[in-house]
Amino acid sequence: MTSVKMEEGLSRLIETLKKHHPDADTALVEKAHAFAKKHHGTQLRASGDPYYHHPIAVAQILADFKLDTSTIITAILHDTVEDTDVTFEDIEREFGKEISKLVDGVTKLTKLELQSEDTKQAENFRKLLIAISEDLRVLLVKLADRIHNMRTLHFIAKPEKRARIAHETMEIFAPLAERIGVQKMKDELQDLAFRELHGEEYKSIINRLEYLRSSGGKVVDKIVADLKETLIKAGIKAYVSGREKTPYSIWRKMGMKNVSFEQLTDIIAFRTIVDNIEDCYKTLGIIHATYHNVPGSFKDFISLPKENGYRSIHTVVMGPDHQRIEIQIRSKEMHDIAEFGVAAHWAYKQGQQFNTDGKQYRWVRELMTIIEQAPSAEEFFEHTKMEMYHDQVFCFTPKGRLIALPRGATPVDFAFAVHSEVGRTCVGAKVNGRIIPLRTQLNNGDQVEIIRSKSQKPSPTWEKFVVTGKARSEIRRYVRVEQKSEYIQLGKNILVKLFKEEGLEMHEKDLVQVLPLLEKQDIEELYAAVGEGLMSKAEVLKAVYPDREVATKRKKLSILNRLKRHKEEESGEKKLSIPIRGIAPGMAVHFAGCCHPLPGESIVGIVNTGKAITIHTADCHELERYVDEPERWIDVAWEDDSNSAVFVGRLKLSLAHETGSLGTLANTVAKAGGNINNLRIVYRSTEFYEMLVDVEVKDVKHLANVMASLRAKSAIYSVERYVKT
Numbered sequence: 001m002t003s004v005k006m007e008e009g010l011s012r013l014i015e016t017l018k019k020h021h022p023d024a025d026t027a028l029v030e031k032a033h034a035f036a037k038k039h040h041g042t043q044l045r046a047s048g049d050p051y052y053h054h055p056i057a058v059a060q061i062l063a064d065f066k067l068d069t070s071t072i073i074t075a076i077l078h079d080t081v082e083d084t085d086v087t088f089e090d091i092e093r094e095f096g097k098e099i100s101k102l103v104d105g106v107t108k109l110t111k112l113e114l115q116s117e118d119t120k121q122a123e124n125f126r127k128l129l130i131a132i133s134e135d136l137r138v139l140l141v142k143l144a145d146r147i148h149n150m151r152t153l154h155f156i157a158k159p160e161k162r163a164r165i166a167h168e169t170m171e172i173f174a175p176l177a178e179r180i181g182v183q184k185m186k187d188e189l190q191d192l193a194f195r196e197l198h199g200e201e202y203k204s205i206i207n208r209l210e211y212l213r214s215s216g217g218k219v220v221d222k223i224v225a226d227l228k229e230t231l232i233k234a235g236i237k238a239y240v241s242g243r244e245k246t247p248y249s250i251w252r253k254m255g256m257k258n259v260s261f262e263q264l265t266d267i268i269a270f271r272t273i274v275d276n277i278e279d280c281y282k283t284l285g286i287i288h289a290t291y292h293n294v295p296g297s298f299k300d301f302i303s304l305p306k307e308n309g310y311r312s313i314h315t316v317v318m319g320p321d322h323q324r325i326e327i328q329i330r331s332k333e334m335h336d337i338a339e340f341g342v343a344a345h346w347a348y349k350q351g352q353q354f355n356t357d358g359k360q361y362r363w364v365r366e367l368m369t370i371i372e373q374a375p376s377a378e379e380f381f382e383h384t385k386m387e388m389y390h391d392q393v394f395c396f397t398p399k400g401r402l403i404a405l406p407r408g409a410t411p412v413d414f415a416f417a418v419h420s421e422v423g424r425t426c427v428g429a430k431v432n433g434r435i436i437p438l439r440t441q442l443n444n445g446d447q448v449e450i451i452r453s454k455s456q457k458p459s460p461t462w463e464k465f466v467v468t469g470k471a472r473s474e475i476r477r478y479v480r481v482e483q484k485s486e487y488i489q490l491g492k493n494i495l496v497k498l499f500k501e502e503g504l505e506m507h508e509k510d511l512v513q514v515l516p517l518l519e520k521q522d523i524e525e526l527y528a529a530v531g532e533g534l535m536s537k538a539e540v541l542k543a544v545y546p547d548r549e550v551a552t553k554r555k556k557l558s559i560l561n562r563l564k565r566h567k568e569e570e571s572g573e574k575k576l577s578i579p580i581r582g583i584a585p586g587m588a589v590h591f592a593g594c595c596h597p598l599p600g601e602s603i604v605g606i607v608n609t610g611k612a613i614t615i616h617t618a619d620c621h622e623l624e625r626y627v628d629e630p631e632r633w634i635d636v637a638w639e640d641d642s643n644s645a646v647f648v649g650r651l652k653l654s655l656a657h658e659t660g661s662l663g664t665l666a667n668t669v670a671k672a673g674g675n676i677n678n679l680r681i682v683y684r685s686t687e688f689y690e691m692l693v694d695v696e697v698k699d700v701k702h703l704a705n706v707m708a709s710l711r712a713k714s715a716i717y718s719v720e721r722y723v724k725t
């Protein structure tokens, strides 16, 4: 017992802290309390209370979550820098580096909260994410701060201000709490905001709950007792309880599923907490053996946890009195994680030092994985009312750096946003660990790794799909320089060849002499004009030898047309025109046998020795083999005018081993406008055949039509694109 008489709030706080952390530095907590009290001085809350009661209340919320001493002290000090003359230097001197960094984080979050009316929300959110990723305890303090402010919201006089704070709570803070798995904080935040925003509905739900409670009598207690007895008989030690759902979750369910609540059991979730995972499944077995399960109601979040780490088994059964009851089954640890989320992790890992780098970073990484997982991140952004930020996508580098881009941005935009040099040397990209074409649009939460090659130069085709000004202007600049030197080289070659064909020798000094006549400044400009097709080579020859009959009038094709033709001829090995963008003239193209790419699909080119290019679908497994050889990657796409060509799609079919089934196959393919050009049976039994069929089609859509027609036949059991694995 301390001899000094302690204030009630402080002694309760210390008691809670010591309960969970017996060797907590309580002297430092007392020091923080005195510090906050002194510096907040005579400041008052809207309630009329001394201001420092607020930080103590915030600290109490966190102590109840079993958080560590540093978090508690951060909570006590969280408003001192923002609202008093205290500086971070003061805090660092008095309480050390860890706490001053945490207070700094909370202060930053508070600042952007205050700006939220006049700054762009998206920018705020970005900063918010960065702040969170530095140390999750910052966010936990901020959430507790918000909870206490919401609990005391009714003291604020202006209704508009109350509504704004409640909206922000509902749209930003409650979803964040959910995201990091702190169910308890989320529930309270939502309920408090709901009460402010929809007072009438809140009241009517409360009234309904009271009515159900009084009319339902002892039904909940009876069910709890029944469940307990059933489990004890089976030898399972379980803690069983019936918990009322929150008014907000009831309201939402009513709104979304259009359900009404008639019995008390409709709004109670029964919970059995057992010792370990094995007992969870045993309990489930016993409950299902004792009561009828409602079909389709069973969910196993133990084997498939939610993204925020939530684990539990949910099931609905017809209970003792033939009422539908919802039961959640979980272990003690799962329960703590469900209620406290990341806060529980802190509690479970107590005794380890948090400020050591490794541990701290593991936390960051864990949060990042949550955000990185694309579908869940998408959900996150939806839940968080991210429609507000729909003009932006937030992506991460492999090291966790956040890159904000306009919506529609591609890996190329990302690469240029990271650094100009990264953009210029970019040849491919991995998003969330998978290789994707450079033109793919990025999604919120994507982790993007840029594959680079020193020999790569920005491709003119990139300009068609990038959306950021930076990427576009850099590409243009490079392409201009690059193209000019290509045109010069090409123009020079053209002229040398022409002169040779005419039995002449080309001398640059002769060309220099006719420059004024051809209205060119210097010889490079002349070459470039010829290379680009702006000036005909015959014109140049005529300028040098005005009296000569020129033999090359037969072909009046512009250089560009010639290039195109050249490309078609060269690549026509398969007697197909290969309309692919991004491939230089003269390069042979093969279609990979592993994935059989079709027009319309995303594709990637791989350069083979001898300059031939193999085209793979962008999701082909084979591409993994080339990850370490980025110089071999080429970004390619189908040209739009590919209707004339024919491509081969390989299908894997299984069909009935019966008379006429092969006929059906051939007819169906023909009717759908396809043509079978090869067929191989890979497996045969008395029941069915399995075969590979190569079908000539126009493009991927056409193949899909053929497949759909085949699936409609009863003799054909299954049809899929064949992918070699």
Ligand code: MN
Binding pocket: 054, 078, 079, 145
């Ligand atoms: Mn505060």
